[in-house]
Amino acid sequence: MHLLLIVAAFLCSGTVEARKVRGISSSYKRFYRERKSFLCIDGSKMIPFEQVNDDYCDCADGSDEPGTSACPRGRFYCTNLGFRPHYIPSSRVNDGVCDCCDASDEYNSHTRCQNTCWNLGQKERAYVEGQMRTLDEGLRLKQRLIEEGVLLWREKQAQLRELQQAAEDLQVKLEEHRRRKHEADQLKEQTIKSLEVGKDGFRPQNTSVTSLFQLLDNNKDGSISVDEVKAKVVLVHDEKRVLSEDEALVLLGGGREMDLTKFRHTLWDILTRGDNVKIKDGAPGGPANEDPHLKEADRAAEWEATSLRKVEEAYETVNMEISDLQKKLDIDYGTDWEFLFLSGQCYKLQVYEYNYTLCPFNQVTQKSTTGTEVSLGMWGMWAGPPKNHYSQMVYENGEPCWQGGSRTTTVTLTCGTETGLRSAKEPSKCQYIMDFQTPVACQPVLKQRGVHSEL
Incomplete structure (x- = not known):
């Protein structure tokens, strides 16, 4: 009889102990050792140990009810052996919903919870292993990209040096072409001046009477008419105005036509003096345009202008490439230039x-x-x-x-x-x-x- 009472007392004490430590992590079990009194973990209150897990909240921090839903601030610890342990609000204890994968939160409810910790752990371990494999492969690829980034960085630095050297060479060429163009323009200007009398006329020694007569004789009938004078002769001080009929007649000596003999002794002198009238600038076949020295000077000036434009364009292009490359190289591509391949x-x-x-x-x-x-x-x-x-x-x-x-x-x-x-x-x-x-x-x-x- 006494033996049965001892066994029963032992079983009852084991049940109480199990109830008291429910919902506690191993790191907190030292606070719940069997003793006469229990000190709330926040130190706010001392209560009899019998009141721990008695389904009544005594401590403000909820530490006296780790295994029940009595305290609004309480936390229940899911051990979840085989998976990740974690806390849930104590309000979820015995609420009919399985929150812990080991079913420990529903120890006193009608809900039957399956222990799914092993399956969840397997899935998570497989996921982590997959992540680790991805990480290993990613790090291997990263190392290769770092090596490629270093090489690419060196290539771009070499490219920048080449472009800078090309810009310096083009700068020298640019100055030389500008000098040559200036000389060609001066030569052309001097050639034009050598063909002028005063401001606008032509020198007799460089332009023959016959060539000037042929210039005015547009229809090549051996005579100069009023219409032909109006077409190619203008006033020195008002080049844009077309000569009137009367003005053209005056230049032709009062007649409507003039042959080469009469031209030689009248209009030729007027035109070569250039006092009041002159041959219209740029007249096709004009003496100035037909002069071989002027043509050569004009060709030289045009050649130098074209060459200068090409060098200027090349210089501008190289400087734009230098600017773009410098902007790219100024970007932070990582400590080992590993992000450079993304550019x-x-x-x-x-x-x-x-x-x-x-x-x-x-x-x-x-x-x-x-x-x-x-x-x-x-x-x-x-x-x-x-x-x-x-x-x-x-x-x-x-x-x-x-x-x-x-x-x-x-x-x-x-x-x-x-x-x-x-x-x-x-x-x-x-x-x-x-x-x-x-x-x-x-x-x-x-x-x-x-x-x-x-x-």
Whole structure:
């Protein structure tokens, strides 16, 4: 009889102990050792130990009821052997919903919960193993891209030096061509002056009577008419005005026509003096245009002008290439230039009716099915946290929104074995976020999520 009472007392004490420690992690069990009194963990109150887990909240921090739902601030610890342990609000204890995968939160309810911790643990371990394989492959690819980035950086530096040397050589050529063009223009000007009398006439020794008569005799009938004089002779001080009929008759000595003999003794002298009238500038076949020295000087001047234009264009092109290359080299491509391979590349993604295009270090655009393209931002800066500075890009100053302000896009870089745009969203008006996957975003250390291996 006494033996039965002892066994019964032992079983009852075991039951109480199990009830009292329910919902407690191993790190907190030291606070719940069997004793006469229990001190609330926040130190606010001392209660009899019998009141722990008695389904009545005595402590403000809920520490006296870890295994019941009595305290609004209480927490119940799911051990979840084989999976991740975690806390749930004590209000969920015995509420008919299985929150702990080991079913420990529904110990006194009518709900029958299956222990799914082993299956969940397996899935999570498989996921982590997959992530680790991805990380290993990503780091391998990243190393290769780093090596390619270093080579590409050196190539661009060499290209910049070559362009700068070419610019210096073209500068020398430019100065030489400018000098030669100036000399050719001076020679042409001197040649023209040598053909002039005063300001506008022609020197008799360089222009024959016959050649000037033939210039005026447009129809080549052996005589100069009133109409032919009006067509090729102008006033010195009013070149734009056409001579009147009377003025042309005066120059022809009162007659309507004039032969070579009469021309030699009358109009020839008037034209060569250049006092009042002259041959119209640029008249086809004119003495100045027919002069071989002037033609040669004009050809030389035109040749030098063309050559100078070509050298100027080449010099301008080289300087533009230098400027563009320097801008690209001024961008931060990572500590080992690992992001340099992204420069000049563009990545596309379709989300519903929109096509998004990300061109790293350049711009982000959105194109609708109607063909309308909108700028979502131009390259701004790296914006990741100090420990992972190159994990986030910001593109700003895109097209203005109808409510004011300009569109901006934040691009988060994630580790992966391939490079591509994975998602694009607009969580708030004209503020876009993108997920961009690439091996160069992989970090050497990836903290594994807490998974129990106590099996």
